[in-house]
Amino acid sequence: MTETTVAPRKGSPVARASLLAYLFLIVYASWFPFSGWHNQGLSPLIFLESTSMPRYWTMFDAVINVVGYIPFGVLLVYAMYPRLRGVWAFLLAAVCGCLVSGLMEGVQTYLPSRVSSNLDFYTNAAGCAFGALVGVLTASKLLEGSPLYRLRQSWFAPHASQGLVLLGLWPLAQIYPQSFLFGHGQLLPILSEWLSELLEMDIDLTAYVRQDLELTVEQYWLSETIVTACGMTGAALTLLCLLRKPAPRPLLIIGLVAAALLVKSLAMALLFSPENAFVWVTPGAQGGFLIGAIMLAGLAFAPHLAQRRLAAATLLLSLVMINTTPVNPYFAVTLQTWVQGKFLNFNGAAQFLSLLWPFFALWFLWLPSHKLNKP
Template structure:
């Protein structure tokens, strides 16, 4: 069968990233109204005398991956200039549409400066994607070869990779809990059901971290081929790195490991001790334990008391992009385990043969019948 002219990974990633950007730009999606001003009056407004450089850089960096993914999703036979131009134009039009919608949200301000920063980021990403996108995401690219070798095939594998990316994004949220997702309290405005006590918080933190580590480790195993633990360890390491970065930015500048509380430390040890032997179990058992661990971790994160000793850095509250990013990561972090449970259920229904099959490295070679 001839290879397709473009990778199916890039369109899936581009669509997922575009949806995330749209939510971040339109968060909190409430209070829609007509301001009475001309719909595109902001587009011709004078250039602002004062602006926050960090916000402008955030806009550029936020749209850079979108331009890259859009360029990588375009047909491989297109020339460099055509791919870069079309991808940059799509990113710019997408930003223009979101800025126009912001004009109808009381908590957002449409800005030609934001549009310029977004368009610049999309252009830079489009140039990078037109140049290197094929080598990374193309049919014969590195990521595509790794995906064919290490991840289950079809849409199931693509959906699993998107969910892993969303889980990593959730670890960048402004929460001090590691490997914890599914907290609906902040999303629904529900207070913590239990008051804070040090011994109670440590116990919850330990159980939550251990079950969360076991859940994400086995979730990765359920969507990968073979028996190598490297993909599992890589995702866990990336998650710890993302949580450390978020802690350094949002909570304790200069102390990226402030999230490593006594409970989290114990939970990592216990979760690791449970995960290592679980990686040797049959796939069906791993699938069941992954779902059970996800349910347990989700229940615990909705019961754990609030930690009053690691407050959010209020200096960042004035940055509009921090508000958008916090809303985005909060939504992803709150809904991720429910999407992951649905994925595991679908994986069991649609790809039962993958779960029931033993790893290729563990299957004995077929015997040849000796000739008489």
């Protein structure tokens, strides 16, 4: 008797983990910057009481609101599959989109830096409904014995679901402007701001840790080289921890890094100007990229345990370097030209990924499932 491939009956863990991660991004983007909370005397449902268009709006904002909720609708349907499918899956996903969008707008009435808008509510709900329709039409093709599903089973270990979501977010973490290529996890400025507001006093953890440290140009280059090499190696080794033997390891690593660099270039062009698309190509970044590639060439077929430990070690070293190295003056001047404006929501989600991605990766690498399910 020969074995036949059967459709998964327990749904897609990747879809459910992706849905949770995307919901966190929506919350962060909608309520950023999470400061100045107070009751302004407005009803949380004020956005539903007005039938006129907001005074200040652009077509760009409307399109972004629709596009931003399309993946949410798709993931809702995928997460419910196969327990719920077809029309009922579409209706439930559309209702969930309305509820989530309404909750985001209602809470924004308590944030002075945000404006609750009926246009945002309708466009977000419409985007989720459209995404739900796409999800209904594609769920059976992508989640039941499809080539993509078979590749997932053949190339990736059973415990890889959370890791695939994590690695899918790594290229997106490049969107937020960073002083070093692949340099994520710079928490000290954010922690200083939060502690200052909480304790109502001026606290600068960055100055305390760095002690007015000043670096030469060569030292900045060396720091960027280390951060870039460790960031790239840590992410790629995390990918290697998920793979089975038949997986094309070099091809997948190249694809992951290429996606990150492409997103980085597009983000720099969009947030600043097209001529700044490749401003991240500095001598330090080039050196770090070369060193990281050499390290990965030697570790691509190393034992699973060694890859996991080295992934954690390189990510920790990158965190230490990024939080103890002074900000490059050139980068600080470049950042001043960034007019966030209509990118406020976008900026919040991107900053969330940039800050916390290394910590999510370390949490994943620490999970006992790596010991129980070896590729």
